[in-house]
Amino acid sequence: xxxxxxxxxxxxxxxxxxxxxxxxxxxxxxxxxxxxxxxxxxxxxxxxxxxxxxxxxxxxxxxxxxxxxxxxxxxxxxxxxxxxxxxxxxxxxxxxxxxxxxxxxxxxxxxxxxxxxxxxxxxxxxxxxxxxxxxxxxxxxxxxxxxxxxxxxxxxxxxxxxxxxxxxxxxxxxxxxxxxxxxxxxxxxxxxxxxxxxxxxxxxxxxxxxxxxxxxxxxxxxxxxxxxxxxxxxxxxxxxxxxxxxxxxxxxxxxxxxxxxxxxxxxxxxxxxxxxxxxxxxxxxxxxxxxxxxxxxxxxxxxxxxxxxxxxxxxxxxxxxxxxxxxxxxxxxxxxxxxxxxxxxxxxxxxxxxxxxxxxxxxxxxxxxxxxxxxxxxxxxxxxxxxxxxxx
Amino acid sequence: xxxxxxxxxxxxxxxxxxxxxxxxxxxxxxxxxxxxxxxxxxxxxxxxxxxxxxxxxxxxxxxxxxxxxxxxxxxxxxxxxxxxxxxxxxxxxxxxxxxxxxxxxxxxxxxxxxxxxxxxxxxxxxxxxxxxxxxxxxxxxxxxxxxxxxxxxxxxxxxxxxxxxxxxxxxxxxxxxxxxxxxxxxxxxxxxxxxxxxxxxxxxxxxxxxxxxxxxxxxxxxxxxxxxxxxxxxxxxxxxxxxxxxxxxxxxxxxxxxxxxxxxxxxxxxxxxxx
Numbered sequence: 323x324x325x326x327x328x329x330x331x332x333x334x335x336x337x338x339x340x341x342x343x344x345x346x347x348x349x350x351x352x353x354x355x356x357x358x359x360x361x362x363x364x365x366x367x368x369x370x371x372x373x374x375x376x377x378x379x380x381x382x383x384x385x386x387x388x389x390x391x392x393x394x395x396x397x398x399x400x401x402x403x404x405x406x407x408x409x410x411x412x413x414x415x416x417x418x419x420x421x422x423x424x425x426x427x428x429x430x431x432x433x434x435x436x437x438x439x440x441x442x443x444x445x446x447x448x449x450x451x452x453x454x455x456x457x458x459x460x461x462x463x464x465x466x467x468x469x470x471x472x473x474x475x476x477x478x479x480x481x482x483x484x485x486x487x488x489x490x491x492x493x494x495x496x497x498x499x500x501x502x503x504x505x506x507x508x509x510x511x512x513x514x515x516x517x518x519x520x521x522x523x524x525x526x527x528x529x530x531x532x533x534x535x536x537x538x539x540x541x542x543x544x545x546x547x548x549x550x551x552x553x554x555x556x557x558x559x560x561x562x563x564x565x566x567x568x569x570x571x572x573x574x575x576x577x578x579x580x581x582x583x584x585x586x587x588x589x590x591x592x593x594x595x596x597x598x599x600x601x602x603x604x605x606x607x608x609x610x611x612x613x614x615x616x617x618x619x620x621x622x623x624x625x626x627x628x629x630x631x632x633x634x635x636x637x638x639x640x641x642x643x644x645x646x647x648x649x650x651x652x653x654x655x656x657x658x659x660x661x662x663x664x665x666x667x668x669x670x671x672x673x674x675x676x677x678x679x680x681x682x683x684x685x686x687x688x689x690x691x692x693x694x695x696x697x698x699x700x701x702x703x704x705x706x707x708x709x710x711x712x713x714x
Numbered sequence: 715x716x717x718x719x720x721x722x723x724x725x726x727x728x729x730x731x732x733x734x735x736x737x738x739x740x741x742x743x744x745x746x747x748x749x750x751x752x753x754x755x756x757x758x759x760x761x762x763x764x765x766x767x768x769x770x771x772x773x774x775x776x777x778x779x780x781x782x783x784x785x786x787x788x789x790x791x792x793x794x795x796x797x798x799x800x801x802x803x804x805x806x807x808x809x810x811x812x813x814x815x816x817x818x819x820x821x822x823x824x825x826x827x828x829x830x831x832x833x834x835x836x837x838x839x840x841x842x843x844x845x846x847x848x849x850x851x852x853x854x855x856x857x858x859x860x861x862x863x864x865x866x867x868x869x870x871x872x873x874x875x876x877x878x879x880x881x882x883x884x885x886x887x888x889x890x891x892x893x894x895x896x897x898x899x900x901x902x903x904x905x906x907x908x909x910x911x912x913x914x915x916x917x918x919x920x921x922x923x924x925x926x927x928x929x930x931x932x933x934x935x936x937x938x939x940x941x942x943x944x945x946x947x948x949x950x951x952x953x954x955x956x957x958x959x960x961x962x963x964x965x966x967x968x969x970x971x972x973x974x975x976x977x978x979x980x981x982x983x984x985x986x987x988x989x
Contacts, residue, residue, distance in 0.1 A: 394888075394892060396888055415891070415896075415897075416888070416891045416892050417891045417892070417893075417894050417895055417896055417899075421892075422892055422893065423888075423889070423892045425885050425888070425889055426885070427883075427885065429883060429885035429886045429888065429889040430886075430889075431886060431889070431890070431904060432886070432908065433904075433907040433908055442890075442893050442903075443893040443894050446893065446894045446895060446899065446903075447894065490889075490893070491892075491893075494893065494894070
């Protein structure tokens with residue numbers, strides 16, 4: 323077992339090795355879906371394990387919401403199977419599934435007050451009045467809304483409505499809770515608080531959470547497992563650390579955090595050449611002289627004096643970000659982003675130093691050369707803000 | 715205080731004038747005629763005469779027919795409105811237009827068409843005869859009168875219900891089924907309570923014209939089923955007894971106001987009732 327781990331590319335095996343012990347609760351097998359001839363999901367395979375917090379992360383239109391709706395039962399896949407606890411549930415309508423959903427924009431029942439919204443699922447099951455009362459109160463306590471029973475849901479703030487939506491979905495004690503961008507409509511401060519609260523609720527209840535978001539920071543800070551999606555395909559599944567440190571391709575590297583993605587050639591195991599310089603690295607298992615994408619995170623680049631630099635370049639812009647400066651350096655016509663606490667001047671020539679463990683090598687993919695160059699920095703920002711717009 | 719406020723107030727004057735001329739004045743005339751005799755002397759005799767059995771029968775029949783027509787309209791309109799409201803916005807526009815389309819034809823022409831369809835030698839019976847089936851007697855029955863009302867007023871039930879349903883977010887319906895509602899329960903637990911204001915408007919908009927309609931019963935009922943509207947028309951057009959006609963109108967008006975008040979009482983919690 324140990325030997326096998328060493329042979330395979332690092333990072334992947336450790337996480338999956340642990341998770342295999344856990345039971346799979348939801349499985350998507352070769353699931354595809356098109357709307358009006360447009361492919362939304364392109365044959366995806368996904369396993370969701372019991373008690374995990376799994377996040378589907380990607381830009382608008384990547385298929386993450388559709389994936390969630392397939393699990394909820396609102397969308398039927400064109401091909402492929404949906405399994406719940408090893409039973410095929412493709413044709414099971416939503417009201418018969420053991421999953422509940424927290425909807426984007428909450429979707430509370432406007433004709434019912436807070437208490438009745440939360441009690442809704444229990445009333446359908448004809449649960450006794452005393453038990454309903456007990457469980458609604460328990461839910462209200464969990465989401466910190468005690469005393470709000472009689473309030474009109476239309477008059478609550480966004481954050482309060484969100485709490486009601488969570489309580490309403492959890493009262494049924496579902497095996498899986500689906501959350502569709504639940505914090506999308508909240509302001510930043512409230513969002514951070516709710517992230518913590520959601521994570522606590524998930525830990526306390528032990529319910530599997532399947533969470534959809536386009537916010538990479540949210541995904542990294544809350545999840546046990548992150549599933550990065552783009553163009554109807556799953557780009558990478560892994561722990562937040564894996565996804566950040568060992569991105570599978572240029573899309574993942576670019577979408578998660580900032581990264582410089584440079585064309586390189588793998589000279590040999592542990593040797594890569596890019597920007598006209600030969601670097602030591604920790605990656606191996608590539609063909610000799612295979613062209614690759616090299617990722618260097620901005621915070622892993624050291625600014626040094628010209629004579630000590632592995633590469634040299636000219637500073638084209640400096641932005642103060644509080645914790646650090648964001649420096650754009652032109653090195654061999656490629657604009658690098660560097661985050662450093664050292665101040666440099668625009669126009670200054672500087673040396674750049676990269677440690678072997680700061681270099682990550684990726685195979686070439688369809689996303690190569692699309693991302694990771696900061697020459698058109700403003701375009702980059704525009705694209706990011708596009709991704710922030712809500713789906714649908 | 716400011717120029718803007720004065721302008722705002724001035725903008726309301728035409729409406730006030732319009733209301734006085736076309737709403738308040740006619741109502742005062744109706745009340746005046748209802749409580750006076752031919753010499754213009756105050757009297758309660760007109761109202762008192764309405765207690766006679768013949769008039770009571772007419773009132774009762776009108777209420778029954780209007781009630782049945784309203785119930786039938788609701789039963790037909792509700793599923794139709796629900797179906798329309800769940801189609802795409804562009805399809806909705808077309809379907810709503812199709813619902814309104816018959817209203818572009820004159821009311822009399824529509825009623826005459828039904829005569830041609832229902833008559834003993836009409837379209838339906840010709841077809842039945844052709845198929846060697848027993849003929850059906852349909853014209854001049856209460857059923858024909860109610861059919862006429864339903865046909866003429868159905869759109870006024872569909873449109874308000876449809877418009878209240880379009881305001882229901884699809885996600886709310888998904889949330890209901892997600893929480894365990896079968897498709898039928900989704901309608902009873904969520905769609906119906908949320909479309910109640912439309913239902914109430916629809917009932918009002920069908921019941922009021924149904925109870926005061928005339929002509930439909932003359933043509934499709936063969937004059938056998940006198941309704942209030944027909945009686946009132948006769949007082950003004952044939953007997954020239956304006957005082958009696960006004961008295962009947964006055965009582966009918968009270969009847970309608972009373973039923974509206976009851977309806978609104980039930981819809982108070984919902985708010986947003988159009989009438």
